[in-house]
Amino acid sequence: MKKIIVFGVLLSSFIAKSQENLLNLLGDDNEPMYISYLFKGTKVVNGQSVELPSKGVLQFTIQHRFGTLNSGFYNLYGLDNSQVRLGFDYGIKDYLSVGIGRSSAIKKIDMHSKFRIKRQIKEEFPFTVVMNSAIYIKQWQSADAQLEAFLFTNQLSFTNQLLVARKINRDLTIQFSPTMVHYNLVEKSEEPHDKYSVGVGGRYKITKRLSLNSEYFYQLTDKKNNNALSFGFDIETGGHVFQLHLSNSSAMIAPEFITKTNGNWLDGDIYFGFNISRVFTITN
Amino acid sequence: MKVLKIIKIVFLLIICHSVSAQKYISKEGTISFFSDAPLEDISAINKSVSAVYDFESNDLVFSLFITDFVFPKSLMQEHFNENYLESDLYPKSTFIGKVISLNNDVASVKGDLTIHGVTNRINVIGSLIKKDKVRISADFKVQLEDYNIEIPKIVMYKIAEEIEIKVEVELKEIK
Numbered sequence: 001m002k003k004i005i006v007f008g009v010l011l012s013s014f015i016a017k018s019q020e021n022l023l024n025l026l027g028d029d030n031e032p033m034y035i036s037y038l039f040k041g042t043k044v045v046n047g048q049s050v051e052l053p054s055k056g057v058l059q060f061t062i063q064h065r066f067g068t069l070n071s072g073f074y075n076l077y078g079l080d081n082s083q084v085r086l087g088f089d090y091g092i093k094d095y096l097s098v099g100i101g102r103s104s105a106i107k108k109i110d111m112h113s114k115f116r117i118k119r120q121i122k123e124e125f126p127f128t129v130v131m132n133s134a135i136y137i138k139q140w141q142s143a144d145a146q147l148e149a150f151l152f153t154n155q156l157s158f159t160n161q162l163l164v165a166r167k168i169n170r171d172l173t174i175q176f177s178p179t180m181v182h183y184n185l186v187e188k189s190e191e192p193h194d195k196y197s198v199g200v201g202g203r204y205k206i207t208k209r210l211s212l213n214s215e216y217f218y219q220l221t222d223k224k225n226n227n228a229l230s231f232g233f234d235i236e237t238g239g240h241v242f243q244l245h246l247s248n249s250s251a252m253i254a255p256e257f258i259t260k261t262n263g264n265w266l267d268g269d270i271y272f273g274f275n276i277s278r279v280f281t282i283t284n
Numbered sequence: 285m286k287v288l289k290i291i292k293i294v295f296l297l298i299i300c301h302s303v304s305a306q307k308y309i310s311k312e313g314t315i316s317f318f319s320d321a322p323l324e325d326i327s328a329i330n331k332s333v334s335a336v337y338d339f340e341s342n343d344l345v346f347s348l349f350i351t352d353f354v355f356p357k358s359l360m361q362e363h364f365n366e367n368y369l370e371s372d373l374y375p376k377s378t379f380i381g382k383v384i385s386l387n388n389d390v391a392s393v394k395g396d397l398t399i400h401g402v403t404n405r406i407n408v409i410g411s412l413i414k415k416d417k418v419r420i421s422a423d424f425k426v427q428l429e430d431y432n433i434e435i436p437k438i439v440m441y442k443i444a445e446e447i448e449i450k451v452e453v454e455l456k457e458i459k
Binding site: 022023025026031033034035036037054055056057170208209238239279281 | 307338343345357358359365366380436458
């Protein structure tokens, strides 16, 4: 009787094991698990996120910023005053994208590229790291160009930033963005051309299609203006992502919102704004 | 002492068995799916499907990573992983089953299919052609609700409740 039991136990364990062994034979448990979709959009609020448009995807973004909420009913709490940035981003590779845009009020054209250096891998690498480099050209009128002091290079400014993000859990992502803004031309000679700052941002998914985003840029050098603080919601509706936000900056490009923010949250200088982005698959 | 002897014999048997068993393996199988939708058809293909077939025991096992499904549009792929299959929580889908009959290359397979962390027993008729390699192909349908895959009411891509799945694998003998 004993023998039969021992035999039976051994046999049954063997049968149950055999299929599991087959699974083990596949040996695919060691493959790296990349962490994806740290943010819904390519921007946290104003600043760039670690997300890039995928390869072959063209993203069209319309951004609007209105006047301050404390500007009274006469200005419909800022809605009368609007500025716009139109932008295109294109994914050349999954790890490389380029973009171009123009901001209306300040009349600047911006071009940038994002390069993903490293991706977050579960239990292997804790961050997704992206380099973002941008150049900004201030437009001029022909009368300006005839002035003796006019130099094309004086119209240029630059941003270089490292975006380091970690998806802490499926809902929460935190991003650090050490940033350097460089102006070829500054207002006063004693003003530094290079301005360093560090951005802290994040998103928290409230539902599968809605997330709360926040972003703060702390200026390390030449702090003559306020630090930009923004809050927003990302709403995804299939093909579009809507981002609605409030910020003490009305600018949509990094040099402006990082170093030239005038608004103060406590005084009610709060700008309402939104970004709408739509993606088009151009090639596979 | 007799018990010990029997254990020895059983172990020997197991060893003999596993040595002589004819096993076939593939890591490049293809599984694709298709869904009819009024606005836009949804399809995706996974070309890194692993499969093992044990000719002796008739065990048949499939395994794949959800993130290996490639869609014609990357946004669909994002929604598939993030909103529907939740591949961060359920990275793998597996089938663990047995070939219960094989006549004229027509195989009936029964086993447990796990998708989105939910396991269901399914029965699939397909073709299994064994020469120096083993070719397995099958078509079957799954209901999304059987696997707790929620479809929101308002989405751009209206998604059918039923998804057609196509399996195509060529397995080589393990030597």
